[in-house]
Amino acid sequence: MKTLVQFGANKKILIDGKPHLGTDRLVPLLRNFRRHLQDLGVTIKFGTRVDDLHIEDGHVLGVMVSESADELRLRSQKLECDAVILAVGHSARDVYQMLLTHNVELLQRDFAVGLRIEHPQELINRIQYAELASEVCRGRGKVPVADYKLANYIDKNDFNESSDSNVENRSCYSFCMCPGGQVVLTSTNPSEICINGMSFSRRASRWANAALVVSVTKNDFEALNYYGPLAGVEFQREFERRAAIMGGGKFVVPVQTVPDFLENKLSVTSVPPSSYRLGVKASNLHQLFPTNISEALKHSLVMFEQELPGFICNEALLHGVETRASSPIQIPRDIDSYESTSVKGLYPVGEGAGYAGGIVSAAVDGMNAGFAVAKKFNLFHGDVKSVLGKAHNAGLVKY
Template sequence: GSKVTNKFEGTWRLFKLLVPLDQDPGKDFLDISDALLQQIAKVLKFPVASLLPREAFSVVRKSFDARKRVKEPKFVHTVDVDVERLISLQPRTRDFISRLEPKVGLVEHMQDRKDCGDLISIVRDYKETAVKGENGHSILSGELHQIKVSRKPKIAVVGGGPSGLFATLVLAELGADVTLIERGQPVEKRGRDIGALVVRRILELESNFCFGEGGAGTWSDGKLVTRIGRNTGSVLAIMRTLVHFGAPEQILIDGKPHLGTDRLVPLLRNFRRHLQDLGVTIKFGTRVDDIVIKDGHAQGVTVSESADKLRLRSQKMEYDAVVLAVGHSARDIYQMLLSHNVELIPKDFAVGLRIEHPQELINSIQYSELASEVARGRGKVPVADYKVANYIEKEDLRESYDPMVANRSCYSFCMCPGGQVVLTSTDPSEMCINGMSFSRRASRWANAALVVTVTMKDFEALNYYGPLAGVEFQREFERKAAMMGGGNFIVPVQTATDFLNKLSGSSLPPSSYRLGVKAANLHQLFPDHITEALQNSLAKFDNELPGFICKEALLHGVETRTSSPIQIPRDILSYESTSVKGLYPVGEGAGYAGGIVSAAVDGMHAGFAVAKQLSLFHGDL
């Protein structure tokens, strides 16, 4: 039978509370404005909004809706009602609560609202109860849970991106002796290296847009959206931890939260200090070249350090477990794993081009007359973004039906409003790009990847077979793009209209890319079926976003590293590699995440899983 719930306990969650743009105070995301209080009163059917105590309500989500189909632009809120508090502060609401009924998508009753603190407090609470439960001591007495093992387990976490950082945090909080090994540099030095790349064309092979503290997403737009569910406990714990390290609380509520590089850098510095205070050894400029494997067990790593561009002697270091959180640009690591017969499975991903428009154009496509209110990120109306997707059906192709083109998805990816196109190559002979932005998203440009899914069929069509087929496939187009650009990190570009008409020669609109662009026949970069899929979809996107194809729309090549081309199989519960004991492949590079938040969640889960194996953690994941 259905669970009997007490309406006067827990939380009622109210969805889709609409406040018109002109009635939004626009100051604080956490505010219960007068207009919002009116909406709450309406749902509760409470006659006098002003008699409702604001303290009983909290905004859990706020997003802006200015779609063409809606008549009036507005903010859409989700609000939680603390029922006991509400009734104690305003007893007259009791009758109204008693009449409140759950309605799908509008009102929900949560007897035990899933709420959690940041990861640090979660782990500390766990330790406190675990210690208390076992021997009656508080954690403050200094007797930690780990007293059970004869010595602290020694763990190497390889890679300081979101997955590696969160795995390190969990393990260190649970009392392990963790060494975080990162081939790149700390954010301060990495910032200078990226500056040298953008200004003087010097690509540091180990410290760039992909490698270094914070991982690939540090010089990025810092979008914190994820497909794994905003309200899950895991995502909330990650978001709260980011707030703990300095992210604005707004990210907990904003429907499309993002940080921007300027906020990520100080956040990562705070993260680092916290880990160091916990006793974590952090080795920057240290690359893992090999894993020491004996009798099927990972027993340590071989590293080489870099100093002043020199690679110093390699050194062997012993560990009880190795967490591999290297991201998907560490191609040398895939090769190394293969040499140890670690199973690697090629996986589908997507490739394509990055399109850039003037941000004002995207604002006007999305907002019409409201566009003038955007005021480059300073007003209430957020800088416009977009998300488009197209599934190519057989019928779409009409006269030119090609089975290689049909049944593919093409979609926009990693859209950066008010951002810039950046170079994410890790090797000068290869060219690949991505997008980044600062927190205010105030640049004149809007860019997004337009990518098409590719599978083993595509790799084999170019004679790439085996576990690294996808990597070879990526590399082929990165090299081709580098050649089309003519070297020196110059990006090959083509106007969207020329790309559609397979033409060249139109005059180029400006680009945000700092190292220069060169006109090229991007329609000849990919195999025909990929180009056709992009062309077919571009035309559809223009129907959805009229004006998307225009003379200012500039395609940049090439976008290849959308997600990992490989998965490293691991046990579903222990996260241990199915090929090597004591090795834990995590994050995007291992094929278990795509994006900052999902990588962080995977790292966090892996941290608990490893701790469980090493008897540092006895709870449920």
């Protein structure tokens, strides 16, 4: 947190119980980070795609890269190196496929899928603050905009015998709650729809949104005939494609009010306004997922209404689909050295490698991996040794 402040974040994050940077403030913050790294001698390449790893005798010797605009990869070049830190995001599907061609071990990983729910922010304020809701003033008042965090454990015995045969115990929970935020697109392929949420620093929009996701496992993948290390990826794609078809293309997002979702119906009247800017279309979201997942979402919505009376209302709008809450794979690595168990010199790090579940945990994982690489190549100097010693004393790293 102190490092973020050093590079331009608001000092309030040092004392806030739920620190928030704001998407709009990330741009100057990251620019300051970049300039600092460049001053230290780091080369940062934009518009550059990693096409392949150069591996010989089980050791990575470099990466093959080309310009992103070079779709045919005609001018690929090799960057030689002593080690590769693979810190990709959890949607790096092309990288996962490339790793398989080198027989790098990938493991299936449980994750969660669901929908993103949006309410008017004023409604959430009233639910959480009652008469104090008038003090919010769209992020500028005496009381901060209200948020929530919800979780529900679903026992398979809660379902009746007519439900899908693949019913099992599951968890349903809110994820990435964005008060005063907006629903945003995260897919780049118009044949696949995947969404997320964000808030600007002031959290001043009219809406509050959060993902409502249900845990899924190998049993769910195999029920749709998806097997192997990338079964979870194909599972994600299945519902992203279904959502794109429901929306009708051009990144239009399928939506449904919560009461209609619970009653398995589609109202012909217009849906309430949404913060999503590329357009929405009223759709049968209750038909999007397999019955067991839809029923888990319905059961949880009813439970969440008991915790937050007013949560179920005609203004509550579900958006499809949220499938990338965390990585569907994990790349095995040594617990101490952080090095891949399949390829020497390769260091899988962060969310995309299956070792983190958010910004802070990914940052800590990257820091620990950096220390491990520095130790292996004897790159420590006085300042680094001091930092490493403090981190070790704090229980963050082992060396």
